[in-house]
Amino acid sequence: MLNKNQWFRSSFLEYRTVITMLYLAGIVFTTVSCSEGNGKNKKNAEILEVPVFTLSPKSIEVPQTYVCDLQAIQFVEVRSKVEGFVEKIYVDEGQSVKKGQPLFQLSSAEYNELVNSAKAKLMQAKAEEKSATLEVERLKVLVDKKIYSQSELELAQSKKDMAQSSILEAESMLKNAQVGLSYTTVKAPFDGIVDRIPYKTGSLVKSGDLLTNITDISEIFAYYRITENEYLEFMRGELDKGSDNEQMNQQVKETLQKEQEEISLIMSDGVVYPYKGKLETMEADFEQGTGSIALRVRFPNPDQLIKHGASGKVQMKSMLNDVFLIPQKSTFEIQEYNYVYLVDSENKVNVRSFRPMGRHGLFYIAQDFKPNDKVVLEGIQLLKDDVTVKTNPVGEDEIYKSLDLNL
Structure with missing residues (x-):
């Protein structure tokens, strides 16, 4: 028979043997599981299914906004022509007056x-x-x-x-x-509204002192500036129509008048002004330093809602032909470039950079693509170059349903 110490030693050796076997079995199981998991991930990556849509050129009207300066069609400073004391003030600030109506009486x-x-x-x-x-x-x-x-x-x-x-x-x-x-009797030069009156009864005024301003806001001029590139694009469009130099000014004027129904005014609070404006003319020279040129739009103001010196934005619509609309959710941006994933004929994805011309709703406007290019719509964070995917085509109706493109 084994004594107590021998029995304890024998039992410990058997226990250690069992633990070692279990540890080795665990390593083998873990290795096999990892290998099977990697195989499954690889398999899943190879058969990743992504929604794609096919590009086709579009013709769209894109609204363009420009910050503008709103001015009354007439804004005149009423100044004293002689020296004297203000004996009477016949009007009040903000009052409407008629042409020839007395405003002030000087001594x-x-x-x-x-x-x-x-x-x-x-x-x-x-x-x-x-x-x-x-x-x-x-x-x-x-x-x-x-x-x-x-x-x-x-x-x-x-x-x-x-x-x-x-x-x-x-x-x-x-x-x-x-x-x-x-x-000595100062009269209104035209129908309008009296502005602030700085001098009161009894004040001494000298020749040339400002008594008030008279504004005619029955109509409003909106002045805004476009860049030289925008100006050249517009003028080249006119030249392409066959205009000669002698007819250019008249042709530009007629073209501006044709666009009168396309011009809207957005007020400073973001509300669209209910009356449309008429684009009338442009300045003769570019502004030094900014390289921009000013255009003038006339808006009716029957309710006298707009005051002289107000601010807003002029909104025009320009037609863009043969452009591509890329959903913003299909892109990612690095520095000044935007990127999308294109799917080739072998269902492999490749990253493609482009510079958008602008935005239209939730879409980028671009010209750097070809018809029938296939763009990955979603899941771009899971992709990388040369990965083979399974494509799930998405129709144009679904892609552009938020836009009125008359598809």
Whole structure:
């Protein structure tokens, strides 16, 4: 029989043997499992199914917005032409006025005296002219009777001419005095709205001081700028139609007028203005420094909602032909380039870079593709170059359902 120590030693050896066998079995099982797992992942990667759609060129109208400066069709500074005190203010700020309506009355006592003095001088000149005329007539009779010599008559005639010139001078002085007097009553130059009135009753104003502004906002001008490239693109389009230099200005004007229904105004709060604008003209020169040129749009303003100096955005629609629409979810961006995955005829994917021309909804507008290119729609984060995939075609109706393309 085994003693106690021998039995314990024998049992420990058997236990260690069993543990070792179990450990080796575990290693073998883990290795086999990993090998089977890698095989399954590899198999899954080889048969990855992705949705794809086929590109075809489109013609679309793309809205383009430009920040604009809104101005009244008439904005005039009303300034004092003479020096004086403000005696009366006939209007209030924000009031609508008519052409010729009195706005301010300046002190006029001095100018009244000038008018009276000019009238007196005119009366004196007329009296002297009448006296000289009578003298000439009297001397004519005496000269005919040989009582006076001809030289006496000529001297009297020269005095009469001087008296007539004095009348003309006095009339001119009277007109100037009356004009100066009229300047003391400041009137509205046209129908419009009164702006802020900085001077109050009793204030002393000098010649040239600003009394107020008058604005006519029955219509509004919207000025916005386009780049030189946009201008050249537009003008080349006109040249391609066969326009010659002599007809260019007229053709541009007619083209601008044809686009009047395509111009909208977006107010500063994002609400679209209910009235459409008419593109009228453009400046003659490019602005130095920015390289842009300004265009002018006229908008009706019957409700006087838009005020002079307001801001907004002009929205126009431009037609783009033979372009491709790439969903943004199909792309990823690295620095200034965008990328998509294309599927070739062997169902292998390859990354492709492109530069979008702009955006239209949730799509990029591009020209760097060919018809029938197949683009991976989703799952691009699981792809890499030369991976073979299983394609699941998606129709255009499903891709472009958010856009009105008249498919």
